[in-house]
Amino acid sequence: MSRILSEPRKFFSGLPDIVLLVGLVMLLNLFWPDDPGFLFWYGTPYVVPALVVTLFRRTLVAVLTLVIGLLAGFVVMPLLTNNFTLAYWRHLVDVFRASGIPLAFLFVAELFFQIQQKNQRSSLLGRLKRQVKQSSRLKRKADSLERVNRVLEERLVAQIDSITLLRGNLKKLATFNLPQALEGILEMLTIFTEMSAGSIWTHQKETGKLLPVAVRGERVSAIPPEGLDMDQTIAGYVFRNGRPFSLRMLLHDQEFTGLATMDFLMIYPLHAHGNVWGLIVIERLPFERYSYYTESILEIIISLVEPYLSDILEYEQLYQGQEVDQITQLPLVTQLVKNLDSTAIKDLRTAPLALIVLEIVNFEGLAQRWDREKLKKLFLVMREKWEEALEMKVKIFHYKEENQLALLVPGLDQDGVSFFCLRLLTLIQEADLSLEGEVVPLEVIVGFGLATGPVAPDQLMREAENLLEFQRPV
Amino acid sequence: MSYSKEYLQLLDSRYLVMARTQKAALKGIEGGFLPEAAFITKGINVRSLFEEPYELIELDRLLSKPDMPFEVTLRLAQVCERITRNPDKELALFGAESLNALEVRYVQRIQKLKKGELSTSARPLAQAQLELALIYETRPALKRFYLTEAINTIQNLWALEGRQKKDLALWVPLHLEAGSLEEAERSLREFLLEMPQDSEVYFWLAKVKFAQRDYLEVMTILAFFQEHGGSSELHKAYRFWLGEDPGVA
Numbered sequence: 001m002s003r004i005l006s007e008p009r010k011f012f013s014g015l016p017d018i019v020l021l022v023g024l025v026m027l028l029n030l031f032w033p034d035d036p037g038f039l040f041w042y043g044t045p046y047v048v049p050a051l052v053v054t055l056f057r058r059t060l061v062a063v064l065t066l067v068i069g070l071l072a073g074f075v076v077m078p079l080l081t082n083n084f085t086l087a088y089w090r091h092l093v094d095v096f097r098a099s100g101i102p103l104a105f106l107f108v109a110e111l112f113f114q115i116q117q118k119n120q121r122s123s124l125l126g127r128l129k130r131q132v133k134q135s136s137r138l139k140r141k142a143d144s145l146e147r148v149n150r151v152l153e154e155r156l157v158a159q160i161d162s163i164t165l166l167r168g169n170l171k172k173l174a175t176f177n178l179p180q181a182l183e184g185i186l187e188m189l190t191i192f193t194e195m196s197a198g199s200i201w202t203h204q205k206e207t208g209k210l211l212p213v214a215v216r217g218e219r220v221s222a223i224p225p226e227g228l229d230m231d232q233t234i235a236g237y238v239f240r241n242g243r244p245f246s247l248r249m250l251l252h253d254q255e256f257t258g259l260a261t262m263d264f265l266m267i268y269p270l271h272a273h274g275n276v277w278g279l280i281v282i283e284r285l286p287f288e289r290y291s292y293y294t295e296s297i298l299e300i301i302i303s304l305v306e307p308y309l310s311d312i313l314e315y316e317q318l319y320q321g322q323e324v325d326q327i328t329q330l331p332l333v334t335q336l337v338k339n340l341d342s343t344a345i346k347d348l349r350t351a352p353l354a355l356i357v358l359e360i361v362n363f364e365g366l367a368q369r370w371d372r373e374k375l376k377k378l379f380l381v382m383r384e385k386w387e388e389a390l391e392m393k394v395k396i397f398h399y400k401e402e403n404q405l406a407l408l409v410p411g412l413d414q415d416g417v418s419f420f421c422l423r424l425l426t427l428i429q430e431a432d433l434s435l436e437g438e439v440v441p442l443e444v445i446v447g448f449g450l451a452t453g454p455v456a457p458d459q460l461m462r463e464a465e466n467l468l469e470f471q472r473p474v
Numbered sequence: 475m476s477y478s479k480e481y482l483q484l485l486d487s488r489y490l491v492m493a494r495t496q497k498a499a500l501k502g503i504e505g506g507f508l509p510e511a512a513f514i515t516k517g518i519n520v521r522s523l524f525e526e527p528y529e530l531i532e533l534d535r536l537l538s539k540p541d542m543p544f545e546v547t548l549r550l551a552q553v554c555e556r557i558t559r560n561p562d563k564e565l566a567l568f569g570a571e572s573l574n575a576l577e578v579r580y581v582q583r584i585q586k587l588k589k590g591e592l593s594t595s596a597r598p599l600a601q602a603q604l605e606l607a608l609i610y611e612t613r614p615a616l617k618r619f620y621l622t623e624a625i626n627t628i629q630n631l632w633a634l635e636g637r638q639k640k641d642l643a644l645w646v647p648l649h650l651e652a653g654s655l656e657e658a659e660r661s662l663r664e665f666l667l668e669m670p671q672d673s674e675v676y677f678w679l680a681k682v683k684f685a686q687r688d689y690l691e692v693m694t695i696l697a698f699f700q701e702h703g704g705s706s707e708l709h710k711a712y713r714f715w716l717g718e719d720p721g722v723a
Contacts, residue, residue: 157523157536158545165522191524247689248715263687287684287692292714 014053014061021049021065022072029077036077036088039095046073051110059114160191161297166304173308175387176315182214185305189280190216192301193294197284200270201228202277203239210235210279217284223262234259235279238267242276246295265290268302272310315395325398327376330383336397336406340457352452354417356407357464358424361472362443363403370435372402378433378440379405385431386424406464414450421446445471523553530568537572540579544605551576551609580606596631600624600644607651621652639665639674646678650685658682671702 025045029038038045050066057065074092078084159165169188173181182200189198197217201210209227230236234256238245245267250256266282280302285294323332340355360366366375382405383396399406412420425444433440447470449463493499493512502508521529523536523546536542536550554576557569580602587599603624610616625648628641642665649658662679669675680695696712 154543154546156521157532158543158549159522160524160549162522162525165524168526248717251689251693251715252717287681290684290714291711 014057014065017053017057018049018061018065018068021052022046022069025049025069026072026077026080029073030080033081034083036081036083037073037092039091042095043070043073046070054110054113062110165191166301170304170308173305173312176312178312178316179214181308181312183216185280185301185309186214186216188301188305189282189298192297193282193285194289195282195285197282199281199283201235201239201279201281203230210239213278228262229260232260234261235264235267235281238269239276239279242269242271244268244299247290266295266298268298270302270309271306272313277309277313325376327373328379328398330379330405331397333397333399333406336399336408337457339395339397339408340460352411352413352450353460354407354409354412354420354448354450355460355464356409356417356421356424356446356448357399357461357468358405358407358444358446359399359401359468359472360403360442360444362441366440366442370440374435375440376402378435378442381431381433382428385427389427390423412450413452417448417450421448447471523549528553528557530565533572537575547576547605548608552611555612576609577606580609592631592634596627597641597644600627600631600648603627604644604648604651618652621648624648625652637661637665639669639672642675642678646681650681655682655686659686673699673702677708 025038025048028045029036032038032040037043046069047066049069050062053065054062075084078088166188169184169191172184175181175184186198186200189195195217199212199216200214202213203209204211204227207227208230210230210233211227212223228235230240234245237243237256237259245256245264247261247265250261264281264283265285266280268280269276270278270280280298282298323335324330325332360375363375379396379398386394386396395408397406397408398404407424409417409420425446428442428444433442445468447464447467449460449467451460493502493508496513499508499512503510503513521532523533533550533553536546542550551573554569554573558566558573560566560569584599584602584606587595587602590599603620607617607620607624610620624644628645628648631641632638642662645661646658649655649661659679659682662675662682665675666672666679676695676698680692683689683691683695693715696708696715699708700712
């Protein structure tokens, strides 16, 4: 009742439906004017609207429909058909007595149905509430996970001292360009130590002083233009003794007394072929970074860099010899023989050595179309491609003829050399070998000789030449 | 899970499709036809920004995030700066445009903060100016300009509210970057007159003294921390300066 009073509009909103349904039954009943209320069928047609309304409306509305239906059937219809007499009412009572039980059944069934509906609704509501709570908890969890992911990503992308980054930077040192390599070393130090100023120094034989060969950042204090004295400065001391220096040593070590620091924070020797070749100097660091961690990182980086430096310096020495080709500036075969002599003794203690000889078989034919000098310069294009793609250090020389090139490759066995030669040929195919806008159709053959023990240079060269001979067109 | 295992998981023949975006990857995982690795590779960048070859898609994705922490923004700016020096012109243009986008973001933030009340917006404004100055590391004139602006902002704030210790976290780095170490030291000494035993002020002083190459003074300050508290990191720094064993990290 309270719901009817609180929401009368909702309650009575079904009235048009009720009137329509009951009206229909009454209209039907007019065709049987002798049986107002369908007493022959125990008044069932006037109950049907209530059952229909139950499907779409609330229980109370269905009850209202039932009441209206019964009133319509047993009061209004008799009035309309002039059958509203005592006899009719007696007959009605008899009918209800007979139909009371089925009607009662109907009501009880309806009641149970409604109760079940209500229970189901409660159960559904309960489940809905639980689902909403769970969903809200999941949403909070998802938001937290998203924040965690974000922080993780931010930490990962911002990291600068990762091992993969170190490896990437070390790979860049696999070049024969000394200034580029020194720049790469300083860049690595900048990344891993966060230094804002640093330099690499070497000893100049002519002047006997230390001079910077690579610099990064703004220098902290002025350096004399002629360089640093080997005896008066800490840098000179480090170079002579191969002993690293860190500023804090001044506070408790006596050996640096009287030597000029030049305001360098850290000085580490850089070795090549077992001797001190230069110095790495850290001039400016954040206060927090001046720590054991930075010193350890420096030592690790220097130890990783030194082998690369040794190879570059060896290669540089090679090119400083006078015997180079005027066009390509690559060393001539005489340098190759000298190298084979020295290398054969030194490197073969630890690793085999391969001599690979490449020959452009159609060089003479191509020389009729293009200038010989330009064709020779194609060797430089090949070298560039190899240096870019190969992770190994190779020394490149001219061979006996102008259409031949020789490579000295350490550390490969028989299978390794074969695959290496295939790789060389693939890289030549991928290289941009064009002259005057036209692709040069090179036909390249390759032969190699492998030394796994001490062997005369002649023998190695003969092996390579024999293989070339097999491949030359007849 | 190691990178190689994730990669193998992705190559598993059961997983016939590869999601293009992180949302699609997540839906694929929910549906059970993509492994978790698909979201990790699409949704999270697991490489350092500095690793080459640079992943332009990842750089772009990070660039689109408006509220990155400064450390990430700085690394992004450093990488973009490197990319501008690439011989490939298109790549260099990408680097320049990305850098420009970052700078414009900061400039707009600074302009918005300048319109606000000094007492509420001064600190965020100085912070934004400092961050932009650090991004302009390779452009000294712009870096100096923004450092000067930031210093003026803090000075104006102090003129209004008086000096506050919490501003040292901005004040000292500004002077360290600008190279005006005497000014930084002078301010810190004034703070020490008011709060003689304050560890935070001494820490900043140690930083300034280190930049000034006055290492004996640095040792004295570190010794102070030994007696008057200080974090384990500072105690480790003290042992490091003395040449002692660092102990457990």
